[in-house]
Amino acid sequence: MDPRATVEAMLRHDLRGRTAYGAPQLDVPVALNTNENSYPVPAVVVDAITEAVRLAAAGLNRYPDREFSDLREALAAYLSRCGTPVVPDAVWAGNGSNEVLLHLLQAFGGPGRRALGFTPAYSMHPIITTTTGTTWIDGMRGVEGQGAFDLDVASAVGQVVVHQPDVVFLCSPNNPTGTALGLDVVDAVHEAAPDALVVVDEAYAEFARPGTPSALTLLQGRPRLVVTRTMSKAFALAGGRVGYLAADPAVTDALRLVRMPYHLSTQTQAVALAALANADLMLETVDAIKEQRDRLVSGLAALGLEPVPSDANFVLFGHLPDAGETWQGLLDRGVLIRDVGIPHYLRVTAGTPDETSRFLEAVADLVPTRTGAAP
The missing domain is CATH 3.90.1150.10 (Aspartate Aminotransferase, domain 1)
Known part of the structure; x- marks a missing residue:
């Protein structure tokens, strides 16, 4: 056979x-096909990463810090630089933002549940959704009289009301269109889906034009809202595989139920910490x-x-x-x-x-x- x-x-x-x-x-x-940062990691940061991994190597006989506590503190401090305070307990990280998205769907999706996204958008959203046994709903973009790839409040809310999803994906800036969302869209979708987790994928947020808002400013008082980020793009760490999110600590606590034990290696944590310690240079x-x-x-x-x-x-x-x-x-x-x-x-x-x-x-x-x- x-x-x-x-x-x-x-x-x-x-x-x-x-x-x-x-x-x-x-x-x-x-x-120029995968949105990588074309610039190599600065030599000073290469040295810092090398030294951090060297120092960590002697302890590789032990499991890594399961709670990646130092990394969560560093990521929270970085996000707080944007003007919206973020506490370490509100941060979660994984091996690339794809693993973070996987954790979210493992915890809040699954058989009998549905996830809605507005396409064209990040192609991994439906793929990860399907692999967790969650049903994918292919929502649509396009606003009459506006850009062909825009998403406005009326269209987004209308689709949410019709489909009643358990998870909603919003991309801002959106991949592959590059278009950003107004916070009015995010807020309206959150209100229209009272039982859904609303995930705003901000993988490209650092490249936004002046005045483009971040959904981080909406997190306070919205325990069903999640903002995901990555170190692959602006930080030029695509090979480092570090993604993260900010959300209510209740969300991050729920993700502990589905993550694999010690999912972030000692080396990964060391590389990310060295990069964040040199954030200004990296950016x-x-x-x-x-x-x-x-x-x-x-x-x-x-x-x-x-x-x-x-x-x-x-x-x-x-x-x-x-x-x-x-x-x-x-x-x-x-x-x-x-x-x-x-x-x-x-x-x-x-x-x-x-x-x-x-x-x-x-x-x-x-x-x-x-x-x-x-x-």
Whole structure:
């Protein structure tokens, strides 16, 4: 018997026929497809991380701090810098924000429960939802007379009222569109779903334009509201795998019921603490990345394409006759970006100035009619 057929027959029925998540990992000169920070970790921080791991290595015969107490304090202090006090007991962390989302769904989702998200949005939300046996509800974006990817109060609340979910996902800034939400949307959804956990995914919050609000300011008095963050993007620690959330301490206490024992290794905690101790230095590249993001927007518009205004470290752009053909044409020129499955649209990460130039030059080669020169 075919081993694959045997395994398929044993697999959970709701997972059969599905394909695993995975962005292409190709060796190319310009990789702008996974919203990584193109700048390496500063040498000073590399030394600090190396020393922190060296000091921790002698104690690897013991399990790590199960409560990751020092890390929670450091993350709370970092979040509090934004102007909204956060206490350590309100913080939870995991191996990337995906594990944090998994913990939330393990605790508040599951068989017989439903999670609602507004797509296009982060593709892992429905995947993680399904793996926990939670039913995924594919809500929709788009507001008549506004941007094609906007989400307003009336639309969001209407869908919440219809579906009555147990978990609601909101992305701000949203991936893959880069658009941010007003706090009125978050608050209205929270009020319209009185029995649901409302999760605001703020993975790209550090890249938001001035005046873009964070849902952290809404946490006080809302025990069903959760804000998730990551150190993968602004902190340039995608390989470190550290994600976290802020919520009422009652939520973080509930997550202890589902996390694996000692889920954050000693090394992971040491790396994250060293990075947070050098937060100002680690975040120095944020403004440079935002500058390249805005350059992408203006450059793509000059080429007659339709970039979506972004509060993230990437730009979604459309008006492509054949997105797949453009994606392949860019790859043939050594530039890898992301096809997110939206017809006529592609997504590009804001990288270094040289990467931006090479991308815009490659796009200019592929665009049939140019309305201006790439900057």
